[in-house]
Amino acid sequence: MPLDHRRLRGPEESQPPELWAAGTGAVPEKEEEEDAAPQDPCALRPLFARAGLLSQAEGSAYVELGGGTKVLCAAWGPREAAEPGAAAAAAAAGGGRLLCEFYRAPFAGRGARRRPGSAAERDAEREAAAALREALEPAVRLARYPRARLAVSALLLQDGGSALAAAISAAALALADAGVEMYDLVVGCALCRLPGPAAAWMLQPGEPEERRAVARLTVALLPALNQVSAVLGGGQGSPPDDWAQALRLGLDGCHRLYPVLRQSLLRASRRRDATAAAATTTTA
Amino acid sequence: RRRFPRLRTVEPLEYYRRFLKENCRPDGRELGEFRATTVNIGSITTADGSALVKLGNTTVICGVKAELAAPAVDAANKGYIVPNVELPSLCSTRFRSGPPGEEAQAASQFIADVIENSQIIAKEDLCVANGKLAWVLYCDIICLDYDGNILDASAFALLAALKNVQLPSVTINEETGLSEVNLKQKNPLIIRKHPVATSFAIFDDTLLIVDPTAEEEDLATGTVTIVTDDEGRLCSVHKPGGSPLTGAKLQDCITRAVTRHKEVKKLIDKVIKSIKPK
Numbered sequence: 001m002p003l004d005h006r007r008l009r010g011p012e013e014s015q016p017p018e019l020w021a022a023g024t025g026a027v028p029e030k031e032e033e034e035d036a037a038p039q040d041p042c043a044l045r046p047l048f049a050r051a052g053l054l055s056q057a058e059g060s061a062y063v064e065l066g067g068g069t070k071v072l073c074a075a076w077g078p079r080e081a082a083e084p085g086a087a088a089a090a091a092a093a094g095g096g097r098l099l100c101e102f103y104r105a106p107f108a109g110r111g112a113r114r115r116p117g118s119a120a121e122r123d124a125e126r127e128a129a130a131a132l133r134e135a136l137e138p139a140v141r142l143a144r145y146p147r148a149r150l151a152v153s154a155l156l157l158q159d160g161g162s163a164l165a166a167a168i169s170a171a172a173l174a175l176a177d178a179g180v181e182m183y184d185l186v187v188g189c190a191l192c193r194l195p196g197p198a199a200a201w202m203l204q205p206g207e208p209e210e211r212r213a214v215a216r217l218t219v220a221l222l223p224a225l226n227q228v229s230a231v232l233g234g235g236q237g238s239p240p241d242d243w244a245q246a247l248r249l250g251l252d253g254c255h256r257l258y259p260v261l262r263q264s265l266l267r268a269s270r271r272r273d274a275t276a277a278a279a280t281t282t283t284a
Numbered sequence: 285r286r287r288f289p290r291l292r293t294v295e296p297l298e299y300y301r302r303f304l305k306e307n308c309r310p311d312g313r314e315l316g317e318f319r320a321t322t323v324n325i326g327s328i329t330t331a332d333g334s335a336l337v338k339l340g341n342t343t344v345i346c347g348v349k350a351e352l353a354a355p356a357v358d359a360a361n362k363g364y365i366v367p368n369v370e371l372p373s374l375c376s377t378r379f380r381s382g383p384p385g386e387e388a389q390a391a392s393q394f395i396a397d398v399i400e401n402s403q404i405i406a407k408e409d410l411c412v413a414n415g416k417l418a419w420v421l422y423c424d425i426i427c428l429d430y431d432g433n434i435l436d437a438s439a440f441a442l443l444a445a446l447k448n449v450q451l452p453s454v455t456i457n458e459e460t461g462l463s464e465v466n467l468k469q470k471n472p473l474i475i476r477k478h479p480v481a482t483s484f485a486i487f488d489d490t491l492l493i494v495d496p497t498a499e500e501e502d503l504a505t506g507t508v509t510i511v512t513d514d515e516g517r518l519c520s521v522h523k524p525g526g527s528p529l530t531g532a533k534l535q536d537c538i539t540r541a542v543t544r545h546k547e548v549k550k551l552i553d554k555v556i557k558s559i560k561p562k
Contacts, residue, residue, distance in 0.1 A: 016351050057374065
């Protein structure tokens, strides 16, 4: 691995302690799996969303899925496009650009610490950022911001499964909180199918389920308009009906999550109005 | 209190001077007053120890992950502590995405110095088997919201996260020579010292204000950070250039830092005690 001169160096190689826990650790894991098996595949994990919590970003949102996925997202409204030239051609086509970033904290995953700055990490982040952009672009009224760029930055603090879906929801909330004009909020929902002949699709898998899954799917929906903005996923092949059923299950999940996100946005704007009113009364 | 919004944008220094003349600051604080400090421990369950610290708006999260590695050849009985401060583009528009910039690198080095100078953890305690196996503590400190005084918040988050770390016990099997980890039996880290950082911004070469916000840091002519230890002992002074300080002023800083140490220690103890029943 090439030396990263900008970060402090530790040992060249290190392994997580779980690797050596073979003897004693394996048994409790199996018990965990058996407990988790009888789980309602249509059950949604409790979702906590809060918008407007960062002071330095124009819009921000924090989404937490019960069981441990934590995503923080910040968004900035229209700013002048940074590079002329190459971007001019794209800008001439009308509309602004949406730039997305996705960071995974080094301590976000169970097991080995991800080394920040490594090539594998950067590739994964780039992929996730592209997926985020794909899901958000249809919802933002880019035509209203010609030659401008809107920035979204998502940070995954803890990965407990369904991370991309949570990031999509958080990013849409942050954009709305920043006052960017949008057609609708984007709600993300993840599904996965566990190995086994009669396995059904499961909504919002946790981290152990995602690891064992043979097929994964993330859907992004604009609920009020009932339009799908992105379908991302893949895995073991199965008849098209199976995937269609999974899609329907995912969209249903998105519809159910929508009110929670709307509520958090309403509460954030009320809070903002309250602080603005308090500030004006002190100046008066 | 009148706000003068136009003066604040057009002539921020003049705006600040008006407040400093009255011995206070625009956000209502006195010159020696810290912002409201909160700490939350153990929220990241994928990390071996974690802490979230808020100093006013400045929010910093520290996650510690413990891994095993072979000790270095020239320090066969020592483990490693590797700090890494990240200032992502999320925390402020002044930072661009990509590899760590100057400020992040300087902050990482500062934290490494605090660890080294204060001996917060003896690296010998991290050794499992001399020359064969030792613990590596990766301390990743990520700023979520940047409103000044990143050093104090990072040092505090690091201390709180390390106090939260539980390491599984490792034994070397005598017969096979292989290591065996028992994930069910966990022990807390031995924290030997509790270093606390207190930062000041220097205004107009003379005035010292504690816990500067980002706006105050931009207007300052210099900064100084004092790191104190338990029992009111001075651990290190970090003064990267900027306005020169008289000995008397430095002494004032040290005195304020010692008081701050007591406040922070009390806060950490309270939080640790509240999560004790496990």
